[in-house]
């Protein structure tokens with residue numbers, strides 16, 4: 001009896017039923033072929049862009065969400081499969097958000113045990129003397145994302161220094177990058193546009209008001225990986241991740257950009273890569289056509305962190321918090337910073353902050369921090385209480401409202417054929 | 423009236439719209455009819471409308487999108503396969519089907 005023809009055969013092996021239609025190509029794949037293609041593409045991204053070299057110590061920025069969970073799983077797998085010779089670590093930031101980060105950190109701890117990768121958690125409270133809960137209590141919900149973004153970037157860097165790593169990888173995926181490109185175009189923020197499209201940088205700050213560079217490299221191995229495939233991979237591999245929205249960050253602007261991109265993708269399959277290419281093309285032309293001088297880098301007079309100003313952005317924000325002037329450093333930071341520095345110069349004083357409120361950097365002090373490095377326990381607990389969350393939403397809340405309307409009106413510009421690289 | 427037994431699953435934050443339930447067994451009518459179409463076998467379009475009406479506790483706009491589909495960014499699997507391979511809205515729901523809704527909109 002001839003066997004019934006296979007429904008939806010896999011385009012690669014032809015012998016198994018397909019379970020996924022790839023967003024990039026429309027190709028239909030069975031589970032095993034999907035795993036293979038997904039992992040191999042990330043391997044190729046790593047190799048083609050020479051992201052790592054043998055012996056590198058690499059920290060995976062881990063939020064417990066889908067992207068960083070899949071990243072940790074896949075990097076460990078590829079490190080073993082292709083013998084990269086990397087020393088992998090998980091690095092998590094505890095912003096101090098009750099009911100959100102404490103839950104997601106539990107997920108990261110399970111990942112530590114499941115994947116047998118050591119974990120370091122650094123907290124805002126320990127680094128800066130303020131948790132996000134404290135900050136929101138002080139300043140309300142309006143600009144808290146600004147604080148969180150600035151603090152997170154520096155905290156990741158400080159965590160990386162404590163771990164003595166060469167490199168931090170983050171789970172930003174193609175959809176995230178396309179969203180960021182879109183938002184930066186709408187804001188006309190070309191410096192940040194350039195940074196968000198680079199697969200590897202040594203900037204910690206994606207803020208146009210001051211570039212903070214670091215000895216620690218940062219890269220995005222998922223730059224060309226679609227969110228749909230990350231989620232499907234996590235689903236079929238039954239990976240344990242966390243998924244709720246940050247309680248302080250409804251993130252309306254990114255949310256709209258995101259839904260808009262998904263809608264575009266329905267009518268034009270290649271929208272995501274098109275927009276990433278647009279971002280790259282625009283930044284390339286910006287670099288070619290401008291003679292922007294890079295700010296001279298110095299070190300923060302308070303904490304020693306690399307900064308283009310006398311006070312780094314985190315210290316400026318802390319200064320505001322500790323003086324009860326939380327708007328300091330929020331918004332037109334360059335201007336406010338200048339005013340602040342002039343005032344300081346005029347009065348001839350620099351008010352020292354309580355040491356607990358100054359970020360601690362390098363040297364002996366950093367090892368004294370109560371940050372907890374924990375090693376994987378050998379028993380892996382598998383918990384399916386999933387939830388995920390988006391962190392790393394690095395833009396300033398203040399622009400959200402003013403530019404919301406632009407989303408619709410400027411969208412046409414993104415479709416200009418000249419912006420698409422082939 | 424004939425009904426279909428369907429298992430609905432919600433993850434990736436989708437469950438937050440369903441009272442935090444990750445799996446719900448439902449019985450839905452085996453046929454639907456509306457003004458435009460005569461009585462027809464229940465398809466995904468009907469199932470999505472039925473789910474929004476009967477199960478979504480609040481803010482159905484976080485589940486429903488345009489044209490009777492789910493909101494963009496929600497992945498749907500039919501018996502563990504991407505519904506894009508199964509005809510999406512036109513897929514005829516079968517007794518015993520397992521339908522999974524995964525939100526990708528809840529950050530990473």
Ligand SMILES: [Zn+2]
Nearest residue numbers: 010013030033
């Ligand atoms: Zn196959």
Ligand SMILES: [Zn+2]
Nearest residue numbers: 300303312315
């Ligand atoms: Zn500083």
